Amino acid sequence: MAKGWLFRLSLLTVLVLASLMAIAPTFFNLKQESSFPVKSKINLGLDLQGGLYMVLGIDFNKVYREEVISYARKAVATLKDSGIESTVGTLEATDPMDPRHSIILTKETDRELAKEKLREFYNYPLRLTLDEGNTLQYGLGRDYLREIEDTALSKSIEVIRNRIDEFGVTEPEIISQGTDRIVVQLPGVKDITRAKDLIGRTAKLEFKFVNDEISPATLNEWLEKAKKAGVEYKKGERWSDYISEINKNLVNDLPKGYEIAFSKTLNKNTNVVTDLEPYLVEVGAPLTGEELQEAIVRIDQQQNRPYVGLEFKPQGAKIFEEITGANIGKRLAIVLDGNVYSAPVVQGRIAGGSAQITLGAGDYNSTMMEARDLALVLRAGALPVELVFEEQRVVGPSLGADAIERAQMAALVGAFLVLSFMCFYYKMSGLIATVTIVLNVLFTLSSLILVGATLSLPGIAGIALTVGMAVDGNILIYERIREELRAGMTPFEAVRTGFEKAFWAIADANITTALAGLCLLNFGTGPVRGFAVTLLIGICTTVYTSYFVSKVLFEIYLGQGSKKSLSI
Amino acid sequence: MATTRNVNYVGMFKVAGLGSLLLIVGTVILFFTKGINYGVDFRGGVEVMVKFSEKVELSELRELMKNNQVPLSQLQSIGDEAQNEFLLKLESDKGDLNAVSNQVSSVLTTEFGEAKFEILKNDIVGPKAGSELRTSAFKALAWAILAIMIYLALRFDYKFAPGAIAALIHDVTIIIGAFILTQKEFSLQIVAALLAIIGYSVNDTVVIYDRVREIETTHPHLSTTEVINRALNETMSRTIITSMTVLGVSVVMLVWGGSVIHDFFFAMTIGVILGVYSTIFIAIPMTAFYEKFSTKKTA
Numbered sequence: 001m002a003k004g005w006l007f008r009l010s011l012l013t014v015l016v017l018a019s020l021m022a023i024a025p026t027f028f029n030l031k032q033e034s035s036f037p038v039k040s041k042i043n044l045g046l047d048l049q050g051g052l053y054m055v056l057g058i059d060f061n062k063v064y065r066e067e068v069i070s071y072a073r074k075a076v077a078t079l080k081d082s083g084i085e086s087t088v089g090t091l092e093a094t095d096p097m098d099p100r101h102s103i104i105l106t107k108e109t110d111r112e113l114a115k116e117k118l119r120e121f122y123n124y125p126l127r128l129t130l131d132e133g134n135t136l137q138y139g140l141g142r143d144y145l146r147e148i149e150d151t152a153l154s155k156s157i158e159v160i161r162n163r164i165d166e167f168g169v170t171e172p173e174i175i176s177q178g179t180d181r182i183v184v185q186l187p188g189v190k191d192i193t194r195a196k197d198l199i200g201r202t203a204k205l206e207f208k209f210v211n212d213e214i215s216p217a218t219l220n221e222w223l224e225k226a227k228k229a230g231v232e233y234k235k236g237e238r239w240s241d242y243i244s245e246i247n248k249n250l251v252n253d254l255p256k257g258y259e260i261a262f263s264k265t266l267n268k269n270t271n272v273v274t275d276l277e278p279y280l281v282e283v284g285a286p287l288t289g290e291e292l293q294e295a296i297v298r299i300d301q302q303q304n305r306p307y308v309g310l311e312f313k314p315q316g317a318k319i320f321e322e323i324t325g326a327n328i329g330k331r332l333a334i335v336l337d338g339n340v341y342s343a344p345v346v347q348g349r350i351a352g353g354s355a356q357i358t359l360g361a362g363d364y365n366s367t368m369m370e371a372r373d374l375a376l377v378l379r380a381g382a383l384p385v386e387l388v389f390e391e392q393r394v395v396g397p398s399l400g401a402d403a404i405e406r407a408q409m410a411a412l413v414g415a416f417l418v419l420s421f422m423c424f425y426y427k428m429s430g431l432i433a434t435v436t437i438v439l440n441v442l443f444t445l446s447s448l449i450l451v452g453a454t455l456s457l458p459g460i461a462g463i464a465l466t467v468g469m470a471v472d473g474n475i476l477i478y479e480r481i482r483e484e485l486r487a488g489m490t491p492f493e494a495v496r497t498g499f500e501k502a503f504w505a506i507a508d509a510n511i512t513t514a515l516a517g518l519c520l521l522n523f524g525t526g527p528v529r530g531f532a533v534t535l536l537i538g539i540c541t542t543v544y545t546s547y548f549v550s551k552v553l554f555e556i557y558l559g560q561g562s563k564k565s566l567s568i
Numbered sequence: 569m570a571t572t573r574n575v576n577y578v579g580m581f582k583v584a585g586l587g588s589l590l591l592i593v594g595t596v597i598l599f600f601t602k603g604i605n606y607g608v609d610f611r612g613g614v615e616v617m618v619k620f621s622e623k624v625e626l627s628e629l630r631e632l633m634k635n636n637q638v639p640l641s642q643l644q645s646i647g648d649e650a651q652n653e654f655l656l657k658l659e660s661d662k663g664d665l666n667a668v669s670n671q672v673s674s675v676l677t678t679e680f681g682e683a684k685f686e687i688l689k690n691d692i693v694g695p696k697a698g699s700e701l702r703t704s705a706f707k708a709l710a711w712a713i714l715a716i717m718i719y720l721a722l723r724f725d726y727k728f729a730p731g732a733i734a735a736l737i738h739d740v741t742i743i744i745g746a747f748i749l750t751q752k753e754f755s756l757q758i759v760a761a762l763l764a765i766i767g768y769s770v771n772d773t774v775v776i777y778d779r780v781r782e783i784e785t786t787h788p789h790l791s792t793t794e795v796i797n798r799a800l801n802e803t804m805s806r807t808i809i810t811s812m813t814v815l816g817v818s819v820v821m822l823v824w825g826g827s828v829i830h831d832f833f834f835a836m837t838i839g840v841i842l843g844v845y846s847t848i849f850i851a852i853p854m855t856a857f858y859e860k861f862s863t864k865k866t867a
Contacts, residue, residue: 047828055697057694057696057697192690193670196666238664388694389665389666389692389694390693390694390696390697391692391693391694391697392666392690392691392692392693393689393690393691393692394687394689394690394691395688395689396686396687396688396689398619398686398688399617399688399689399828402826403826403828403829406824406825406826407821407825407826407828407829409824410820410821410823410824410825410826411817411821411825413820413824414816414817414818414820414821415817417816417817417820418813418816418817421812421813421816422813425809457828457829458757458760458829458832460829461821461825461829461832461833462764464817464821465764465768465814465817465818465836467817468813468814468816468817468818469768469771469810469814471810471813472771472810472813472814475806475809475810475813476775476806476810479803479805479806479809483802501782504778505774505775505778505779508723508774508775508777508778509770509771509772509774509775510771511719512716512719512720512767512770512771512774513767513768513770513771514767515712515715515716515719515767516712516715516716516763516764516766516767516770517763517764517767518715519708519709519711519712519715519763520708520712520760520763520764522708522711523704523705523707523708523759528756528757528759528760531760531764532760535764535767
């Protein structure tokens with residue numbers, strides 16, 4: 001017998017025992033407190049156990065626009081501190097990837113000094129794009145653009161994770177894909193609508209003052225005008241798109257620095273807007289949700305209605321006190337994701353740093369639910385950017401159960417057919433092949449568990465195919481052994497030559513399949529990726545079992561080389 | 569026990585090649601006339617699979633969606649009629665697909681009540697994601713073929729590469745042709761199947777190349793055509809047995825595996841048959857042809 005067979009046999013035994021231990025929790029229901037060392041079960045893909053798979057895209061154009069507006073405002077404030085009077089000019093976004101914003105100097109003679117000052121303070125985030133008369137125009141700095149992209153992505157992932165953690169999903173997966181995509185997988189989630197709402201909601205909280213100089217009648221007149229010009233909310237359109245379109249259409253009517261926002265009343269059951277009230281609010285916001293310390297559900301004892309209580313951080317509390325003090329008598333709109341929740345009149349300077357969001361009409365339970373989710377998203381933080389649902393797949397639990405059953409059954413039938421054929425065609429050697437195939441499937445399953453890969457429906461297909469293809473290794477060796485036997489070799493020699501000569505054919509064949517598998521892994525998402533992983537793992541286990549394990553088994557079968565005939 | 573026959577496979581190359589060429593031309597014509605029936609993955613849009621607990625007529629459902637202005641583009645029942653399962657495809661070129669999909673469930677809730685139906689599956693693919701998936705799918709196929717070509721050139725000899733690649737392109741093209749002809753949906757799963765077929769089809773080819781190389785070293789006096797015919801004949805029993813086992817599994821999965829993986833194994837089954845055919849009649853003989861051609865040129 002070949003040298004080292006004892007070592008190889010022990011290695012095989014250890015691997016088999018380890019694999020059996022790895023798959024045990026999947027097939028037998030172990031109690032939580034049992035002392036069995038392995039606990040992890042196989043990860044079932046969303047298509048098998050139901051759940052939600054989403055690809056969210058980041059709308060960077062909007063981010064750039066908001067950044068450049070916010071910096072223009074900051075720049076005007078900075079100039080004012082240095083004694084230079086200026087006003088915020090207009091936004092120019094012909095290239096949405098690189099929007100610009102102008103600053104109008106009151107005195108043209110201040111230009112050089114203003115440029116100097118702004119370079120000193122904003123050299124990194126801003127770059128000068130136009131310098132003419134009393135106008136300075138700025139775009140965002142090149143490096144700063146890249147930085148925005150990186151932070152937007154990582155911050156979004158962090159926020160989504162926080163929200164999901166509070167929502168409570170076992171084993172969620174949140175990963176980035178490329179530079180502008182986030183993939184979220186929530187297995188086993190029941191309340192899909194709520195989960196979607198919690199994740200997709202930007203939860204951007206802003207406090208903006210309302211311009212009450214324009215009467216509601218004029219506002220409605222403007223809206224009528226926009227409607228006549230074709231700007232109207234269409235079913236299925238994104239609400240935020242509609243709002244930005246209205247503001248674009250009315251840009252010549254609106255006073256500078258103000259835009260239209262709505263308070264929306266929805267019918268809770270049908271999700272249809274029942275009432276819309278327009279407001280004229282500031283374009284930027286002096287105070288935002290970033291300054292929030294805490295958001296909790298409270299109950300108004302008098303009216304027995306839930307609301308969301310907000311606590312600001314010290315810095316936010318200071319800003320809140322300042323702006324309320326300076327704007328007594330004005331209305332302060334609390335704007336969430338572009339919609340006005342409420343707009344109470346500021347009665348006086350508010351110290352202490354707390355505020356509240358009152359919610360629309362509805363019965364106690366639904367208001368409570370709304371308050372809870374709102375407090376949750378505000379606590380978890382706002383998404384730094386608006387996310388767009390690019391791809392979304394929901395699988396109900398019963399589809400998976402039925403599909404598993406059928407695919408499993410078919411895979412078993414297929415495997416049974418192949419293995420009985422092998423036993424019939426190659427006799428004793430076929431039996432050895434059968435043992436190696438069974439071990440192959442065992443190793444594939446245990447590897448899937450150990451690397452934490454996901455078994456999807458195409459994955460089951462992958463295992464079935466692995467069985468079909470794995471016998472190829474055995475067939476290659478056996479056909480070779482038969483050839484060598486026909487050429488007059490003794491069984492012992494024929495087996496040795498067969499294994500030797502077949503090795504490279506097996507290796508080459510599997511490497512080429514692996515190359516295709518790697519391309520698939522690189523391309524695929526979700527279930528397709530599951531198939532690729534299963535295929536790749538299957539290739540590794542196939543090479544090991546159909547070559548090395550068969551060899552050990554043959555060595556045992558042939559013993560010391562005294563056998564005169566071989567059952568093949 | 570199989571004995572080694574002596575069939576002149578290389579001699580059949582011209583006939584087989586002509587047949588394959590016709591199939592490929594047919595596919596190209598189908599591609600431009602009928603076109604691929606892209607699934608929601610590649611086309612973008614909304615697909616809702618719904619199961620009712622009691623009998624619902626197809627026409628009734630269609631009427632309901634129409635009356636509620638749901639942009640339904642296709643409606644079909646799945647599996648047995650008794651299962652009451654339907655697939656609704658919705659299209660919306662602009663606006664929020666999410667809202668369109670919610671519309672379906674709210675219409676169904678108002679009409680039937682929440683207890684009477686279940687959403688089995690709901691896929692929403694935005695137009696941007698759809699077209700990107702399409703590009704990356706074809707890229708993945710191209711990369712796989714390229715990677716295999718490089719491997720073959722490095723491991724064996726550059727003369728082996730053209731035949732193997734021609735065979736791969738041949739297999740993939742004709743399978744796509746079969747999908748156009750039957751108007752089955754071309755989805756992500758099918759791309760996965762195509763890549764698996766690429767891996768599998770070249771498998772056969774490589775095993776025979778391996779034998780070609782071996783015979784070349786042990787019998788240096790044989791001509792390329794003789795070497796190739798001999799290699800094909802010697803490995804034929806292996807080729808047939810392996811293909812039969814894979815085909816067996818594939819057909820069983822196709823027939824009993826359930827609707828979700830049906831199309832995947834439809835592709836697989838055709839792919840396995842094509843894979844063997846193209847290995848024997850295209851990939852390997854083409855090597856002889858290529859060699860003859862290139863030696864003539866240099867001579």
